[in-house]
Amino acid sequence: MGAILAVFDYTLREHVRRRAWLSTALFGLVLIAGGLVTSVLAADQRARMMLDLGLAAIEAIGLVTAVFLTVGLVLSEIESRAVFLILTHPVPRWQYLFGRWLGTLAAVALGMAGMALLHLALLAALGWSAGGYGLAWSCSLGSVAMMSALSLLLSLALTSEAAAMAFAGFFWLLGHFTAEMSFVADRSGSPFLRGLILVFARAAPDFARLDYRDALHGGAAGGAWAAWAAVYALAYCAACLALAVQLFEQKEF
Amino acid sequence: MNALSLRGVRKVYRRSHLGRVTETVGLDALDVEVRRGEVFGLLGLNGSGKTTTIKLVMGLHLPTDGAVEVLGRPVPDVEVLARIGYTPESAYLNRALTGRENLRLFAALSRVPARGRETRVAEMLERVGLSRAMDKRLSEYSKGMLQRASLAQALIHDPELVILDEPVTGLDPLAIKEVRTLILWLKERGKTVLFSSHDISEVERVCDRIGILSAGRLAKTMTQDEWRGRPDALEDAFAASVARTDGVGEIKL
Numbered sequence: 019m020g021a022i023l024a025v026f027d028y029t030l031r032e033h034v035r036r037r038a039w040l041s042t043a044l045f046g047l048v049l050i051a052g053g054l055v056t057s058v059l060a061a062d063q064r065a066r067m068m069l070d071l072g073l074a075a076i077e078a079i080g081l082v083t084a085v086f087l088t089v090g091l092v093l094s095e096i097e098s099r100a101v102f103l104i105l106t107h108p109v110p111r112w113q114y115l116f117g118r119w120l121g122t123l124a125a126v127a128l129g130m131a132g133m134a135l136l137h138l139a140l141l142a143a144l145g146w147s148a149g150g151y152g153l154a155w156s157c158s159l160g161s162v163a164m165m166s167a168l169s170l171l172l173s174l175a176l177t178s179e180a181a182a183m184a185f186a187g188f189f190w191l192l193g194h195f196t197a198e199m200s201f202v203a204d205r206s207g208s209p210f211l212r213g214l215i216l217v218f219a220r221a222a223p224d225f226a227r228l229d230y231r232d233a234l235h236g237g238a239a240g241g242a243w244a245a246w247a248a249v250y251a252l253a254y255c256a257a258c259l260a261l262a263v264q265l266f267e268q269k270e271f
Numbered sequence: 272m273n274a275l276s277l278r279g280v281r282k283v284y285r286r287s288h289l290g291r292v293t294e295t296v297g298l299d300a301l302d303v304e305v306r307r308g309e310v311f312g313l314l315g316l317n318g319s320g321k322t323t324t325i326k327l328v329m330g331l332h333l334p335t336d337g338a339v340e341v342l343g344r345p346v347p348d349v350e351v352l353a354r355i356g357y358t359p360e361s362a363y364l365n366r367a368l369t370g371r372e373n374l375r376l377f378a379a380l381s382r383v384p385a386r387g388r389e390t391r392v393a394e395m396l397e398r399v400g401l402s403r404a405m406d407k408r409l410s411e412y413s414k415g416m417l418q419r420a421s422l423a424q425a426l427i428h429d430p431e432l433v434i435l436d437e438p439v440t441g442l443d444p445l446a447i448k449e450v451r452t453l454i455l456w457l458k459e460r461g462k463t464v465l466f467s468s469h470d471i472s473e474v475e476r477v478c479d480r481i482g483i484l485s486a487g488r489l490a491k492t493m494t495q496d497e498w499r500g501r502p503d504a505l506e507d508a509f510a511a512s513v514a515r516t517d518g519v520g521e522i523k524l
Contacts, residue, residue, distance in 0.1 A: 020379055020382065021379070021380055023379070024376055024379035024380050025380075027376070028365060028368060028372070028376050031367065031368065031372065032365065032367040032368070035367045035408075036367060095365075098363065098365075099359070099361070099363040100363050100364060100365050101363075102331060102359055102363050103357075103359065103363050103364065103377070103421075103424065104380065105329075105330070105331060106329045106330075106331065106352060106355070106357045107352055107353075107377060107380040107381050108349050108350060108352040108353040108380070108381065108382060109349070109352075109380050110349050270326075270331065270332045270333060271326070271331045271332075
């Protein structure tokens with residue numbers, strides 16, 4: 019546990035010093051632009067537009083930041099050989115990997131929390147007072163966590179940051195169509211094609227399970243829904259990390 | 272009792288590119304034993320297998336064949352790493368951290384108890400002459416300072432076995448003298464020191480025994496009695512034992 023905390027701590031410091039928080043500044047620009055564009059609307063419409071725009075921007079910026087930070091997380095340390103020194107200390111490899119991932123997720127979560135504060139301040143100024151913001155933010159963090167765990171796995175499997183980023187983008191896209199893919203698989207006549215489509219559908223993160231918009235508007239966003247969404251996100255992250263550990267355990271430096 | 276023993280160790284690097292597999296023999300039937308409390312020097316040309324030997328001992332590589340035992344335990348073994356201090360040939364440290372943060376990280380990874388860790392970190396930085404630069408980031412350190420920071424991380428947990436890979440390569444004469452003094456200080460304290468070098472004059476000044484590596488094999492071992500008081504004895508033995516394997520010919524005058 020001590021090793022995980024130590025690796026978590028230095029990873030978080032590293033990201034903060036490498037200005038991962040600039041994502042919050044980017045979000046500020048999005049809000050300013052959104053404010054200018056929606057200034058012609060009536061107050062209640064404007065608040066709703068800014069709410070949707072802000073939440074979508076928080077998730078998008080969080081996702082991009084997480085993927086960028088995670089694909090280079092271990093590969094950069096292998097290239098600079100900093101990983102040599104870490105692994106010549108009594109640190110099981112899974113603890114190193116988990117600490118690195120957790121530190122990165124914490125850095126992105128801090129950025130997302132900063133964005134949320136800015137966003138809430140703006141919404142309060144516009145007179146918005148509906149609930150569900152915390153749930154929406156948590157669902158976005160769940161999506162970010164799943165994508166960062168997947169990116170880490172891809173980076174270790176492909177050993178190339180560019181390829182890992184491309185594949186992460188591909189799976190992110192697939193993750194929005196898992197239900198459609200399962201539907202197509204069910205109607206496919208070829209068992210091979212069916213199996214192939216299902217493999218991709220299961221491998222991609224199913225973002226529909228964390229879609230707070232549908233849940234909120236459909237009135238399904240109760241405690242049980244939130245708990246299942248959390249269980250799915252945690253299980254997906256755990257599966258990706260377990261596979262990443264398997265790959266990392268076999269590496270020689 | 273031996274601090275370290277390698278028996279019949281063979282290491283073959285396999286690389287495959289477009290289905291074509293190439294094999295390079297890094298070590299071949301290597302037998303080396305290092306006794307507790309001695310300073311043992313691994314001498315050899317570039318590519319002779321010095322660093323490969325050290326990486327096998329540190330668990331960064333796995334042997335293709337043979338057995339490696341460190342402090343009575345077969346490696347790879349994460350637990351035994353808590354009793355070893357290792358400095359690689361270059362200071363592979365995370366440059367985003369300060370000298371103090373870096374040492375704090377390695378103290379935590381090496382299981383230095385939390386109580387008294389800060390004192391130990393400050394003492395070690397003082398010992399290696401970095402106390403005035405401890406709050407500067409490592410990206411601002413000179414090569415000599417980085418080498419000292421790397422030595423500090425190897426010694427922070429008071430290890431039984433200290434492994435130094437090419438510790439004097441690229442250092443100025445004053446720094447070389449300090450490294451020599453450090454090795455002798457470790458020996459006085461009963462530590463076992465294994466260091467690799469191709470600098471014969473350094474090795475003969477500090478080692479109790481040496482092993483000459485050539486083409487991945489142990490070509491010769493010598494004790495201090497065999498070279499003390501006999502100028503050029505070690506150099507002559509070295510020249511007679513090694514063969515170039517890097518494809519470089521002699522300089523013709």
